[in-house]
Amino acid sequence: MKFIITISNAVYKVEQVMAVILLSIMTVSLTAGVIFRYFLNNPLMWSGEVGVFSLIWLTFIGGSMTIKKKKSARLTILVDNLKGSLKKMVERLCYLIVLVFVAYFLYIIVHWIQTPSILQQRSSSMQIKMIYPYLSIVISFLFMTIHSLSLLVESFYTKEM
Amino acid sequence: MLIFILFIVLLLIGVPIALVLGITSILYIILSDNMGLLLTAPQRLFSGIESNGLIAIPLFMLAGELMNSGGITKRLISFSQVLLGHYRGGLAYVNVVANMFLASIIGSATAQIAMMSKMMVPAMEKEGYKKEFSTSITAASGILGPIIPPSMMFIIYGVTSGQSIGTMFLAGIIPGVLLIVGYIALISFIGYKHNLPISQKQPLSKLFTSLFQVLPALLVPIVIIVGILGGIFTPTESAAIACLIAFIVGFAYRELGVKDIPSIFINTTHSTAIVTLLIAMASLFGWVLTFEGVPQAISEWMITLTENPLLFLLLLNILLLLIGTVMDGIAALIILVPIFSPLLPLYDIDPIHFGVIISINLTIGLLTPPVGTGLFIASSISGVKFESLSKAILPFLGVALLVLILLTYFPQLVLWIPSMAN
Amino acid sequence: VESQQSAGDDGDQSSSGSEGTSNEEASGEGRTYEFNLSHVTPPSHNWQKTAEKFGEELETLSDGRMELEIFPNGQLGSEGDMIQQIETGTLSFGIITNAYLSNRIDSLNGWFMPFLFDDLEEANAAKETEMAQQFLDDVTNDSMLAIDFAFAGNRHILMTEGEVTSPEDIEGKKMRIIGSPAMQDFWVESGASPTPMPLPDVYTSLQNGVIDGIDIDLDALVSLKLHEIAQDLTLTNHMSFPSVVVMSKQVRAELPEEDLQIVDEALESAIEWGIQDQIQREQDNLAFLEENGMNITEFDNHDTFLDIIDSVYTNYGDENEAIQALIEEYQD
Ligand code: NA
Ligand code: NA
Numbered sequence: 001m002k003f004i005i006t007i008s009n010a011v012y013k014v015e016q017v018m019a020v021i022l023l024s025i026m027t028v029s030l031t032a033g034v035i036f037r038y039f040l041n042n043p044l045m046w047s048g049e050v051g052v053f054s055l056i057w058l059t060f061i062g063g064s065m066t067i068k069k070k071k072s073a074r075l076t077i078l079v080d081n082l083k084g085s086l087k088k089m090v091e092r093l094c095y096l097i098v099l100v101f102v103a104y105f106l107y108i109i110v111h112w113i114q115t116p117s118i119l120q121q122r123s124s125s126m127q128i129k130m131i132y133p134y135l136s137i138v139i140s141f142l143f144m145t146i147h148s149l150s151l152l153v154e155s156f157y158t159k160e161m
Numbered sequence: 162m163l164i165f166i167l168f169i170v171l172l173l174i175g176v177p178i179a180l181v182l183g184i185t186s187i188l189y190i191i192l193s194d195n196m197g198l199l200l201t202a203p204q205r206l207f208s209g210i211e212s213n214g215l216i217a218i219p220l221f222m223l224a225g226e227l228m229n230s231g232g233i234t235k236r237l238i239s240f241s242q243v244l245l246g247h248y249r250g251g252l253a254y255v256n257v258v259a260n261m262f263l264a265s266i267i268g269s270a271t272a273q274i275a276m277m278s279k280m281m282v283p284a285m286e287k288e289g290y291k292k293e294f295s296t297s298i299t300a301a302s303g304i305l306g307p308i309i310p311p312s313m314m315f316i317i318y319g320v321t322s323g324q325s326i327g328t329m330f331l332a333g334i335i336p337g338v339l340l341i342v343g344y345i346a347l348i349s350f351i352g353y354k355h356n357l358p359i360s361q362k363q364p365l366s367k368l369f370t371s372l373f374q375v376l377p378a379l380l381v382p383i384v385i386i387v388g389i390l391g392g393i394f395t396p397t398e399s400a401a402i403a404c405l406i407a408f409i410v411g412f413a414y415r416e417l418g419v420k421d422i423p424s425i426f427i428n429t430t431h432s433t434a435i436v437t438l439l440i441a442m443a444s445l446f447g448w449v450l451t452f453e454g455v456p457q458a459i460s461e462w463m464i465t466l467t468e469n470p471l472l473f474l475l476l477l478n479i480l481l482l483l484i485g486t487v488m489d490g491i492a493a494l495i496i497l498v499p500i501f502s503p504l505l506p507l508y509d510i511d512p513i514h515f516g517v518i519i520s521i522n523l524t525i526g527l528l529t530p531p532v533g534t535g536l537f538i539a540s541s542i543s544g545v546k547f548e549s550l551s552k553a554i555l556p557f558l559g560v561a562l563l564v565l566i567l568l569t570y571f572p573q574l575v576l577w578i579p580s581m582a583n
Numbered sequence: 584v585e586s587q588q589s590a591g592d593d594g595d596q597s598s599s600g601s602e603g604t605s606n607e608e609a610s611g612e613g614r615t616y617e618f619n620l621s622h623v624t625p626p627s628h629n630w631q632k633t634a635e636k637f638g639e640e641l642e643t644l645s646d647g648r649m650e651l652e653i654f655p656n657g658q659l660g661s662e663g664d665m666i667q668q669i670e671t672g673t674l675s676f677g678i679i680t681n682a683y684l685s686n687r688i689d690s691l692n693g694w695f696m697p698f699l700f701d702d703l704e705e706a707n708a709a710k711e712t713e714m715a716q717q718f719l720d721d722v723t724n725d726s727m728l729a730i731d732f733a734f735a736g737n738r739h740i741l742m743t744e745g746e747v748t749s750p751e752d753i754e755g756k757k758m759r760i761i762g763s764p765a766m767q768d769f770w771v772e773s774g775a776s777p778t779p780m781p782l783p784d785v786y787t788s789l790q791n792g793v794i795d796g797i798d799i800d801l802d803a804l805v806s807l808k809l810h811e812i813a814q815d816l817t818l819t820n821h822m823s824f825p826s827v828v829v830m831s832k833q834v835r836a837e838l839p840e841e842d843l844q845i846v847d848e849a850l851e852s853a854i855e856w857g858i859q860d861q862i863q864r865e866q867d868n869l870a871f872l873e874e875n876g877m878n879i880t881e882f883d884n885h886d887t888f889l890d891i892i893d894s895v896y897t898n899y900g901d902e903n904e905a906i907q908a909l910i911e912e913y914q915d
Contacts, residue, residue: 019430020423023219030216030401034394037793041755043778045767051216051397058219059210059441062434063179071431072177073439073489077531079175094176101184105203108187112203116724117670120687121663124762125779127686130663137203197671197833201664208661213781319783327787392792395784451658452673 001153008068008150011143015065019058026054049125053133060140067098068147088155095152102148106141113138164189178492179435182442186449198452202445209444210437213397214320218268219433220400221311224381224407225267226425231411233378234276237262238284240375247362250352252285253298257344260302262375264309264337265382266403268316270490270527272432274303274535278542289358292545293553294351300539300550301557302344304524307490309337311385311400313436314494314520321440321498324512326396327389331579332513336521336568343560351556377410390582436491443495456500463504470508474515474569477501478522485526489534493523513579514572521568525561528554614842616649618834621665622678622826623657624735627806629864630678630826631655633733633857637676640849649845651676670726672833678733681825682763690721692899693906695765695822697892698885699913700737703865706823707734707858709913717905719827726832730847732825733854736800736865740817741809743795746880747817749887750774756795759785765899766822770798772891782807789813800824801868810875819882828854885915 033047066072082090112118113134121130164185171181183206190198228234241259245251260277267273277299285295307314310330319326351357384406385399394402411417450456467473484493498519505512527535530551540550568574618641622630631653638651659665659674662683668674685691693714700706709715710732722729740747740758747753754774760766762779770777778794782803788794790812797809798821804810828850838846873879885892896914900907 016423016427020426023223023426023429026216027220027223027401027404030220030398031405034398034402037757037776037778038393041757041776043757043776045777045779048213048216048397048779049762052211052213055216055219055437056207056210058430059434059437062430063438063441065427066431066434066438067177069431071435072179073435073492074175074177075172075487075532076175077487078173090174094174097171097176097184098180101180101187105183105187108199109203112200112667115200115667115670117666117687122686124683124686125767127764134207137207195673197668197673200671201660201667201673204664204667205660208664211661213784323783325783325787327784389787390791392788395780395788395793397784448660448664451654 002157004146004153005150005157008146011146012065012068015061015068015143018061019065022054022058022061026051026058029054046126049123053123056133057136060136061143064140064143064147067102067144068151070151092152092155095148095155099145099148099152102141102144106138106145109138109141164192178489179439179442182439182446182496186442186445189449189453193453198449205445205448206441209441212320214316214326215437215440217311217316217326217397217400218313218436219429220397220404221268221313221316222272222432223426223429224400224403225269225272226429227404227407227411227417228266228378228381229276230417230421230425231407232414232416233266233375233407233410234259234263234280236371236375236414237378238280240371242360243363243368243371246360248352249359250348250357251360252281252288252290253294253348253352253357254345256281256285256295256298257302257341257348260299260305261309261337261341262379264305266311266378266407267306268311268313269432270304270306270524271534271538273306274300274527274538275542277303278539282539282543288360292543293549296539296543296545296550297553297557298344298348299543300528300535300554301561303535303539304527304561305337305340307524308333308340308521310334310382311396311403312520313491314524315516316396317436317440317491317494318498318516318520321495322502322512322516324516328513328579328582329516330389330396331582332517332575334578335574336517336564339564339567339574340561343564344557347556347560377406377413380410381406439492440495443492446496447499450500456503459500460504460507464507468508470510471570473504473508474510474518478518478565478569481519481522482526482529485523486529487532488526489532490520490523490526493526494520511572511576514575517575518565518569521561521565525558525565528558528561614648614839616645616838616842617652618649618675619652619654619659620676620678621654621657621659621668621674623662623665623680624655624678625806626655628655628802629735629857629861630733632860633853634676634678636856637850637853640853641846644845644849645842649842649849666727666829669829669831670724672726672831675831675834677829678826679829681732681827682761682766684722684827685763685765688718688721689764690718690903690905691827692763692765693718693903693909694732694825695763695769696899696906696910697769697821697895698819698888699910700820700823701915702820703734703737703823703858703862705913706737706825709823709909710734710825712909712912714905714909714912721905722827722829728830728832728835729827730830730850731828731854733828733857734861735824735826736802736861736868737820738798738800738822738824739804739819740821741797741799741804741813742815742817743789743792743813744815746815746878747819747882748880748884750891751887753796757793759788759794759797761798765895766798768898769822769891769895772894773888785809786812798822801865801872805868805871810872810877814876814878816872816877816879817882818879821882 029047029050033044037043168185238259241255245254281299282295310333315329319329388394540547620634624630634653641649662679665677669677681691681694719729750773756775757778758775759780760770760777896910900910
């Protein structure tokens with residue numbers, strides 16, 4: 001099962017690259033929006049929409065990254081006061097719950113993305129197919145599934161505290 | 162009820178809050194056997210963050226990260242030090258004032274507390290201040306981050322309640338000033354009582370050098386305010402402009418290199434996604450609640466409790482403070498705003514006033530045990546025990562609560578600047 | 584009486600479709616229904632009032648067997664969400680803006696042909712045409728039935744400074760517009776600088792000059808209090824602004840014929856009532872704006888826009904027969 005850890009690490013590398021690109025796109029498109037509207041008096045129709053779609057991609061890809069790096073906001077008040085094998089067990093239970101959820105949600109997402117109306121939709125400013133921003137959910141939940149499986153596997157390989 | 166218990170259990174065992182919201186929503190849908198809802202859940206997740214205003218979150222976070230890596234934090238501190246260091250308790254004032262400057266660039270209290278704890282606490286310790294005192298003042302002043310514009314809390318409130326983010330920003334100015342005045346009064350009281358240290362007076366030439374050095378950074382809030390009021394850009398776009406300035410300033414200071422950029426961007430992505438994924442999941446959660454009529458039920462119940470707006474706000478403040486003791490402010494804000502916003506017309510409460518109160522209240526929650534994210538960060542960076550920090554923070558917490566009460570009962574303190582700008 | 588129909592494409596969805604929206608106590612006469620309806624406008628909007636009227640009619644006509652729960656303000660999500668919910672049978676009815684749907688269904692751009700209708704009454708009358716029926720058919724799919732159009736007020740032009748008498752008055756001006764293909768084309772052709780922007784940002788953006796004007800209906804103008812910050816309103820009537828009233832086919836499939844008739848009848852009279860209410864609103868809004876000192880100009884220089892109108896008509900008319908027919912019927 002150790003190979004899943006390798007896959008998860010590789011996925012995280014891809015996510016890092018995506019994050020840098022997405023944030024750059026966001027900054028550039030909004031700055032360009034200001035320059036073109038205020039200084040060149042020629043507003044860009046697409047700058048806001050590009051910003052929103054990058055934010056959506058960034059949210060889900062970044063969300064997957066925070067799961068991998070265990071940075072998500074969570075309550076630690078109880079877990080911090082546990083010790084030894086009990087702590088380990090609660091931790092594993094958490095990973096398992098997260099895994100089951102993201103995998104099940106991925107299953108729902110795969111059904112959702114195939115509904116006929118999805119392909120019909122276009123964005124309101126750029127008229128691009130909405131499937132492109134929607135794909136962020138599919139891909140990120142796939143990544144989350146890989147990461148949370150990897151976390152669960154890792155927790156069995158690390159020594160008890 | 163089963164779902165509610167599950168919600169609490171999942172939170173307690175440490176499942177990420179965003180996923181707890183998702184899991185309970187999905188389980189609820191499955192248990193209520195409404196499979197149609199299930200298939201539309203991903204769509205809801207998507208449109209929960211499909212909002213122009215939310216773009217400001219990563220961009221203001223990025224601006225803050227760039228500024229910090231570009232050496233701005235230490236320049237702000239040294240400028241404040243030349244300005245105020247020679248009074249009794251000088252470095253304590255410096256701490257507050259440097260936090261004020263930093264708050265006008267950064268929108269998040271936790272980010273600000275982390276940055277300042279690293280810089281200020283060792284500096285104060287060296288001058289003979291007690292570590293507990295230094296850490297508590299840093300944590301307390303850090304909550305200026307989301308009160309003085311720009312502010313993550315105000316952006317999120319604006320987006321979830323349909324209010325103008327620009328107006329929210331303006332509304333935060335007086336509350337921020339009040340908090341600063343309150344802290345300064347408290348420090349001068351403590352200063353004389355406990356005979357706090359004095360630093361050496363710096364020569365006037367030093368003042369000019371450090372002012373000159375810090376000027377580009379002070380430019381950021383000025384550009385933002387002037388730009389928004391002058392119609393050059395929207396509050397959302399102002400965040401991108403702030404990044405642009407931060408880039409230029411960072412490179413000009415020669416502290417920011419191209420090689421630093423990837424890790425800054427990745428850090429920003431982490432801190433963004435922690436918040437925005439929560440928003441997406443909370444909108445799924447809120448949607449399930451709406452389908453079930455929960456907000457309506459709460460509204461009806463609140464109305465039976467009191468019809469007096471002031472009493473309502475008092476009850477609400479108490480409720481929020483209680484929630485704030487155990488829950489992260491932004492998460493609570495995201496979940497609660499859709500529930501309470503519909504009540505405002507019934508009590509004739511201004512939504513901007515309400516937004517400022519709920520945001521500040523939940524920000525104060527960062528400083529209250531047992532779950533005080535601000536306290537955790539400050540204590541882990543400075544090495545002060547959580548318990549002793551919880552005690553040392555109390556006087557500052559008192560000041561913050563006093564300000565909150567003032568703001569609650571005098572809406573004009575919040576609404577005056579926005580009304581002047583109109 | 585009713586056999587379980589399988590609606591929708593997903594096999595695993597068919598059996599559990601619209602639970603929560605209908606209570607099968609008994610067959611026929613005795614059955615009770617709890618429908619729901621969602622729209623994205625605020626509770627003060629005509630579409631909310633129309634929905635309320637629809638609820639009342641349902642209750643009266645069914646002797647209290649049918650109830651309608653209304654979710655204004657997009658409480659159940661964006662219009663994209665609403666369509667999905669309708670398709671899965673979670674939501675029974677939706678009032679969805681033509682602007683949103685025009686991004687999916689090309690023919691709906693017909694309603695946005697510039698200066699085609701003189702006023703709200705004329706636009707409303709056009710929904711009785713064959714072409715309008717064709718538009719509805721285009722929206723209708725396997726899981727969603729488009730029943731009718733409900734018109735909000737016509738679009739006019741509000742500027743912070745200066746009335747509009749010809750395209751020159753809007754040339755280079757930053758105008759907040761709604762994202763929809765034909766609307767964008769019209770504004771681009773007119774030489775304006777169209778700027779999409781979320782509605783909550785409009786007040787401050789108009790005030791401090793991020794935008795110079797807005798393409799807007801009087802209801803929105805009044806409810807956003809834009810008269811406080813912009814003085815010049817030109818009553819252009821340059822476009823109509825309908826919504827499409829849609830119903831979930833899954834919900835529909837569970838209704839016996841008599842109950843279907845009740846629903847359709849209730850909706851028809853609610854929409855009829857709604858348009859009268861809207862016409863009254865237009866007058867009230869105008870009176871209110873006049874009282875508040877707004878500089879209001881009637882627009883009658885269509886000629887100055889002729890080239891632009893022609894170009895947009897040709898673009899959309901050539902692409903779609905129903906749009907072409909609508910243009911021919913209503914072009915002055
Ligand atoms: Na701030
Ligand atoms: Na707390």
